[in-house]
Amino acid sequence: MKVAIIGTGFSGVAAACQLLARLPAGSELYLFNASGSMARGLAYGTQSDEHQLNVPAARMSLYPQDPGHFQRWLQTQSLAGDGHEFVSRRLYGVYLQASLQAAQAEHPGVTVHSVVAAVQELETQSSGAERLRYTCADGSSATLDVDAVVLALGHFAPRAALPALQQLPAGLYINDPWQASALDELDAEAPVALIGSGLTMLDMLLSLRRRGHRGPLLALSRRGLQPLGHRANELPPPNWQLDHALTREAQTLRQMTRLFRAELRRAAALGRDWRDVLGAFRAHTASCWSRLDLSDRARFLRHLQALWDVHRHRAAPSAIAVLEAARASGQLCAVAGRLQLVELLDGGRARLSWRPRGGGEARSFEAARILNCSGPTAGSASGFAAERSPLLAALQQQGRLQPCPLGLGLHTDAGLRLLDAQGRPQAGLFYLGPLLKAQHWEATAVPELRVFAERLAQACTAP
Secondary structure, three states, rough: OOEEEEEEHHHHHHHHHHHOOOOOOOOEEEOOOOOOOOOHHHHHOOOOOOOOOOOOOOOOOOOOOOOOHHHHHHOOOOOOOOOOOEEHHHHHHHHHHHHHHHHEEEEEOOEEEOEEEEEEEEOOOOOOOEEEEEEEEEOOEEEEEEEEEEOOOOOOOOOOHHHHHHOOOEEEEEEOOOOOOOOOOOOOOOOOEEEEEOOHHHHHHHHHOOOOOOOOOEEOOOOOOOOOOOOOOOHHHOOOOOOHHHHHHHOHHHHHEEEEHHHHHHHHHHOOHHHHHHHHHHHHHHHHHHHHHHHHHHHHHHOOOOHHHHHHOOOOOOOOOOHHHHHOOOEEEEEEEEEEEEEOOEEEEOOHHHHHHHHOOOEEEEEEEEEEOOOOOOOOOOOOOOOOOOOHHHHOOOOOEEEOOOOOOOEEEEOOEEOOOOOOEEEEEOOOOOHHHHHHHHOOOOOHHHHHHHHHHHHHHOO
């Protein structure tokens, strides 16, 4: 059997390790990655140790059936703790790479090919095989026929808040803050604007502080919400039981919101932390999301998603301490408002003008560097743009995708087979990654993605 995995971030590595354990001897596994950096991706490609995982080590095993796998690996590096620690994302990338190499060694009957190339097109052959057309790093083109393809594509780069930002000179506006040169040649006293105030903003703040940056920082977002932190001992007390009316019976967003707020009040009355409620609800999120109709899902995205994200996706306590210090010193000013105008000034700077949330006169800030920290995006209500994902755009044009009408991602069947435009599962085409959010909502973190990877491998290798 021949299987190709396109993308080798967490999702691609998780799928590869699960497939290696299930593919019959004599099989071939092709790992495609345009960047040539295996087991990294957007989340774990950073080389900065101050960028920490947002989940304690005890919950970050690659394997759902072996929850202690990551901690045991940390022991081999003489880094093991009690499971509460938040290790660097760079180190987690090393773990993923080591785990993939170990899985290859444990299953020598499967040949693994690492291909540094960008896949641009898939085509189903009359035999049922999938033909990949791809461009290699040297510019040459090639094709490959395989029995199955796993799309393990992650998030796309953020969109600019205003088109005018894209017209600014190179180096003044950075749309992708993760590029290696994002902070190069930046004077320590220079004012910096951060468009967005969430976890990406926090990562950039950490990088700036590590470099000794002393200049003023503006974090501008629609609501002004900033990251919240995990507890220092982030292994929640067990046995918090949610009301069945919330987890099993509620059918509308209004009902769920009312019952969820009641749970928070009950927890507070018992002296428990609100994080315990979110932790208990996590196992039921997908079920609740599946019961909401399209209008309620749209209403959630419009009114509640920002609040949900800041409470659900929390940061390591040490990172929050840096954020609080930057605010207390006056270096960081976080504001809520809508960016309205960007003007290029003399001296290589730009003036950003925004309207404060709730009204009032426009305000402005002059910046020597502008970083788009609005976070990664998925598709749009109409699908996938060719400039953001040529492969997904081509598949949609072929009628081989069913994008979410709210722009959250893609639809699959229970075995992660992609549905075509008519809603039919495609036997040899699978998807694993954050675009599963369209159907499951919880599909961006390791604890959920590793379970999806196991499910996909079982479906892909089923007789």
